[in-house]
Amino acid sequence: MGSTVDLFILKSLKSTSRRHSDDRALWQSMAKGNDLAFSNLYQRFSNLLFNYGMHFCFNRELVKDCIQELFTNIWNRRESLSEVDSVKYYLFKSFRNLLIKHINRDRKLFTDRNEGQELQDSETSVEDYLVSLEYVKENERKITAALSKISNRQREILVLKYFNELSYSEIASLMSITPASAHNLLSKALQCMRVVMKALLLASFLNHF
Amino acid sequence: MDNQPADYDNFSLDDFVIDPFFREWVLFSEIIHEEFWSDWKKANPSKINLVEEARDMVLNLEKSKMEMSPEELLSVWDTIQTDIKKPVKTLESSTRKSKFWSYFAAVASVVLVCIGWYWYELPKEIKYQTAFGETKEIMLPDSSTVILNSNSKLTFVNNWEDQRAREIWIEGEAFFSVVHKIDHQPFKVLSSQNVAIEVLGTEFNVYNRSGETEVILNSGLVTLSFPVKEKEGKIVMEPGDLVKFKDNKFQREKVNTSLYTSWKDNILNLEHTSLADMVKMAKDNYGVTIEVQNKEALSLTASGSMPLTNADAFLHQIALIFNVELKKENNKYLIK
Numbered sequence: 001m002g003s004t005v006d007l008f009i010l011k012s013l014k015s016t017s018r019r020h021s022d023d024r025a026l027w028q029s030m031a032k033g034n035d036l037a038f039s040n041l042y043q044r045f046s047n048l049l050f051n052y053g054m055h056f057c058f059n060r061e062l063v064k065d066c067i068q069e070l071f072t073n074i075w076n077r078r079e080s081l082s083e084v085d086s087v088k089y090y091l092f093k094s095f096r097n098l099l100i101k102h103i104n105r106d107r108k109l110f111t112d113r114n115e116g117q118e119l120q121d122s123e124t125s126v127e128d129y130l131v132s133l134e135y136v137k138e139n140e141r142k143i144t145a146a147l148s149k150i151s152n153r154q155r156e157i158l159v160l161k162y163f164n165e166l167s168y169s170e171i172a173s174l175m176s177i178t179p180a181s182a183h184n185l186l187s188k189a190l191q192c193m194r195v196v197m198k199a200l201l202l203a204s205f206l207n208h209f
Numbered sequence: 210m211d212n213q214p215a216d217y218d219n220f221s222l223d224d225f226v227i228d229p230f231f232r233e234w235v236l237f238s239e240i241i242h243e244e245f246w247s248d249w250k251k252a253n254p255s256k257i258n259l260v261e262e263a264r265d266m267v268l269n270l271e272k273s274k275m276e277m278s279p280e281e282l283l284s285v286w287d288t289i290q291t292d293i294k295k296p297v298k299t300l301e302s303s304t305r306k307s308k309f310w311s312y313f314a315a316v317a318s319v320v321l322v323c324i325g326w327y328w329y330e331l332p333k334e335i336k337y338q339t340a341f342g343e344t345k346e347i348m349l350p351d352s353s354t355v356i357l358n359s360n361s362k363l364t365f366v367n368n369w370e371d372q373r374a375r376e377i378w379i380e381g382e383a384f385f386s387v388v389h390k391i392d393h394q395p396f397k398v399l400s401s402q403n404v405a406i407e408v409l410g411t412e413f414n415v416y417n418r419s420g421e422t423e424v425i426l427n428s429g430l431v432t433l434s435f436p437v438k439e440k441e442g443k444i445v446m447e448p449g450d451l452v453k454f455k456d457n458k459f460q461r462e463k464v465n466t467s468l469y470t471s472w473k474d475n476i477l478n479l480e481h482t483s484l485a486d487m488v489k490m491a492k493d494n495y496g497v498t499i500e501v502q503n504k505e506a507l508s509l510t511a512s513g514s515m516p517l518t519n520a521d522a523f524l525h526q527i528a529l530i531f532n533v534e535l536k537k538e539n540n541k542y543l544i545k
Contacts, residue, residue: 022430025409028393029432032373034407036432040445042286047276054275064277068285072292143272161227162270190223190266197269 023087031078038078042071045088048164049095055147055159056099062106066098089170092160096174146196154189161186217249220256225263226270235267337363339381341496342519344473351375351388353396356473358382359494369394374407382416382493384473387429404435404454413446414470418493421455425469435459475517481510484531488544491527495520499542506533506544 023044029037046067053063070091074081084090147155156175160166172179217225225231234242250257277285337357339345345357350369357363361381369375374395387396387408396408400417404424411429416422424433424446431446435454444461446452451464471478477490485507488499497520501507511530517523524542528535534545 022409025389025430029395029407029409032393032395034395034432036407036434036443036445037409039286040432042289046282046285050277051275055273064281064285068288068292071289075289075293143269146269147273158270162232163274165227165229186227187223190226193270194266 020086020088024084027084027087030075031081033078038071038075041074041087045091046071048088049091051163052092052156052159053095053099055155056096056152057103058148062102063099066095066102070095070098086170088164089166089174092164092166093174143197146193146200149196150189150192153185154192157182157185158189158193218253220259222259222263222266225260226266231263232267235264236271333367335365335367342494344475349375349377351390351394351396353388354386356384358384358472360496379415379417381418382414382472384412384414384470386412400454402435402454404433407432407434414466414473416469421453423451423453423469425451425464425466427466427470471514472517476514477517478514479530480512482512483507484509484511484527484533484544487527487531491520491523491542495523497524497542498540499524499544501544503533503545506531509533 023041026037026041026044030041049067049070050063053066054060057063073094147158150158153175157171160171160174161168166174168179168182172182175182177185220228230242233239234246246260250260337345337347339357339359339361341360343359347355347357347363349355349365350367353375355363355377358381361379361383363380363383364378365376372394374397376397376399378399378401380401385398385408398406398408398415400406400415400422402417402420402422404417404422406413406415406424409430409432411431412427413429413431414423414425414427416424422435424431426446426448428448432443433446433452433454434443444452444459446461449463449466451462451466451469453460453462465480468478468480468482472494479487484501488501488507491497491499494517509531513530515523515526515530521537524535527533528544536543536545
């Protein structure tokens with residue numbers, strides 16, 4: 001049995017590392033002006049970034065604008081782009097900076113005060129947003145509602161680790177924390193999710209009576 | 210990416226939730242996953258609850274995934290396309306212009322010297338060709354290797370160092386194993402149907418005979434561009450892809466690549482291969498004339514593998530495998 005385990009794990013390891021080197025190959029080819037490599041990078045990453053962005057700020061249009069700006073910048077500056085070790089990390093880092101820039105700008109426009117770099121929780125707008133999504137199924141809405149109950153940073157790390165498989169060191173440098181606190185933050189996030197989910201399930205169960 | 214080979218016996222609930230292999234099982238449960246996890250649960254009965262809880266969590270988390278609709282994906286892409294077509298105006302470009310003429314004289318004199326030098330040092334065109342029944346392994350100037358199948362031709366100009374891309378022309382069939390360069394210089398293979406294969410560090414097979422180009426990718430990534438009417442068609446190939454280009458149309462399918470590339474090891478692998486295909490292969494590779502009298506036999510298929518040596522042996526093997534009668538009359542093979 002031991003050998004089969006190794007085989008499978010090796011297999012999945014291999015596929016991840018290959019994906020990684022494929023990303024790099026595409027990136028290098030894109031930097032040399034291959035527009036097809038560029039469009040493939042967009043296909044590979046746009047929805048991962050979108051998912052991340054939506055958990056970051058719940059503003060569909062803003063997230064799409066940032067994706068567009070990110071890819072436009074990359075292509076326009078392709079010749080001066082440095083080599084990247086992990087394309088995924090680079091994209092998430094640049095995308096995060098763009099999101100923060102846009103969110104802070106919007107906030108200045110509407111409230112005329114600067115809240116600094118970090119985001120504030122905005123529960124009310126999340127609820128409004130969820131209600132507006134009629135096509136989101138009841139169950140999915142519940143999960144998203146649960147996610148909206150945990151802190152922004154907990155939600156962010158959950159998306160980076162669970163959906164995007166970034167390493168703790170990458171996450172740490174992305175979120176400007178230490179790898180050890182990244183570990184802690186993630187386990188807190190998962191713990192909170194479990195508590196909130198149970199509460200929501202119970203609530204919907206009680207509603208039936 | 211730091212996915213260490215997982216030691217599942219000591220996994221906590223959190224560890225399971227964020228483990229890519231575990232997540233694959235929950236979401237796409239394929240047979241290999243099922244077998245592994247049912248064995249594992251049997252060996253670790255005390256962990257069953259933990260695994261179930263982790264499974265629920267994964268299923269729930271997955272529901273929170275948000276994606277753009279296909280229309281949104283396209284419209285964002287379109288906006289990017291319009292944005293990047295706008296010329297980027299910078300201060301630098303205007304100052305560059307004013308200095309242009311001062312540079313011109315210096316550049317012109319350098320060019321003149323180069324022309325004189327080029328008369329003596331013209332880059333040479335290098336050609337390799339294989340006869341019927343012959344294969345050849347070629348080492349290119351960048352240490353990439355090519356195995357040229359029989360009745361094939363490969364051409365390149367030996368001036369890769371100062372070019373944007375390493376370019377090669379191919380007629381016939383060849384297997385490429387491309388070396389990645391530190392400066393990421395692209396490697397391009399061009400076929401006679403104007404199909405251009407741009408390689409991003411890789412192993413692949415190109416077949417270009419009788420008005421048809423076929424590319425099979427073993428590993429790595431390749432971008433293919435080809436003419437469709439006036440426009441240029443483009444696709445990105447992934448390992449296991451076979452792309453066929455014929456009569457201005459292309460077709461993509463997933464294949465077992467070893468069936469198509471085993472010729473480089475002098476072995477032919479068959480998988481439901483028809484006699485018609487084998488006859489065509491014999492004609493392409495050995496230049497022999499074959500007449501099949503029993504037309505119904507053409508659609509017979511066979512699977513297995515056989516050695517590739519010479520035309521006589523090849524046809525005798527065919528006769529054995531397909532159980533047909535073979536005769537040789539004045540340089541012509543007859544299949545009855």
